[in-house]
Amino acid sequence: QFHMIKYKDLKWEESLGQGSFTRIFKGSKTDVHDGEKHVTEVLLKELDVVHKNCWESFFEAASLMSQISHKHLLLVYGVSVHGVKNIMVQEFVKYGALDLYLKRGRSVSVSWKLDVAKQLASALNFLEEKNIVHGNICTKNLLLAREGDTSQGSSPFVKLSDPGVSVTMLGKDVILDRIPWVAPEVLEAPENLTMECDKWSFGATVWEIFNNGNAPLRGWDLKRKRQFYESFQQLPPSQWTELADLISQCMEYQSAFRPSCRSIIRQLNSLITSDYVILHATEPVTQ
Numbered sequence: 001q002f003h004m005i006k007y008k009d010l011k012w013e014e015s016l017g018q019g020s021f022t023r024i025f026k027g028s029k030t031d032v033h034d035g036e037k038h039v040t041e042v043l044l045k046e047l048d049v050v051h052k053n054c055w056e057s058f059f060e061a062a063s064l065m066s067q068i069s070h071k072h073l074l075l076v077y078g079v080s081v082h083g084v085k086n087i088m089v090q091e092f093v094k095y096g097a098l099d100l101y102l103k104r105g106r107s108v109s110v111s112w113k114l115d116v117a118k119q120l121a122s123a124l125n126f127l128e129e130k131n132i133v134h135g136n137i138c139t140k141n142l143l144l145a146r147e148g149d150t151s152q153g154s155s156p157f158v159k160l161s162d163p164g165v166s167v168t169m170l171g172k173d174v175i176l177d178r179i180p181w182v183a184p185e186v187l188e189a190p191e192n193l194t195m196e197c198d199k200w201s202f203g204a205t206v207w208e209i210f211n212n213g214n215a216p217l218r219g220w221d222l223k224r225k226r227q228f229y230e231s232f233q234q235l236p237p238s239q240w241t242e243l244a245d246l247i248s249q250c251m252e253y254q255s256a257f258r259p260s261c262r263s264i265i266r267q268l269n270s271l272i273t274s275d276y277v278i279l280h281a282t283e284p285v286t287q
């Protein structure tokens, strides 16, 4: 179910950082068809050799993204295996991960943030219709393809990245460190990963977007993070009550009570039309 790409057709350029058990590089792939050579800019996601036993899960994540296509889902060109190296070849998304983009202090408007949240909700709705669980929704996995410029009225465009190695393959500490994105029931038993878990993560991700990419519970150690769930705590609410309500509905400890994707989209639509948006056209950058 995969396009296998020859290692010799790939070229590595600069390193761009790392994910869980993976390293990412800018690169290019060369294809030849009808006798013409095509060079495409790509993102090369390499599974760390020490974790090569996770290669099935790594490729499972990639195949999830290549079985279906949607405008807000990352395009995966294929995979390449070379000796102990496992490489996923993805489309290169121009502005990279949203968490870093927001941290760079771009002051973006409330309508920009709502637009991004709505695009993520529509990707989630699509996955839900296909009965596919993502399992790692967060701004690190939300890629910015177009910056959008609210003064020019052009809107941002985001793509949801692959979930990476499944949470079922990660150690307890890695899962604990994903608090508050990982749903509480997944902490108890990672096999509990369901669509409802993606809604919890969606809530934490919207919280990040409206807090300029600052990670929630930033700097908390694993013990404190664990206690956050044990005492059924919620993230600090936004002063925009309707937004805070949506986030807390998604981050409902009882998974069955979390809203449907359709309800999430409906609530986002009413937020977009509320006068709060006009009043807070461009938030002052609060770092």
Ligand SMILES: N#Cc1ccc(Nc2nc(N)cc(-n3cnc(CCO)c3)n2)cc1
Pocket: 016, 017, 018, 019, 024, 043, 074, 090, 091, 092, 093, 094, 095, 096, 097, 140, 141, 143, 161
């Ligand atoms: N400066 C800069 C810059 C960096 C990266 C990109 N592009 C891109 N394209 C992708 N397909 C995936 C990612 N990516 C980024 N972080 C992760 C890890 C979490 O998934 C994945 N970045 C563009 C500009």
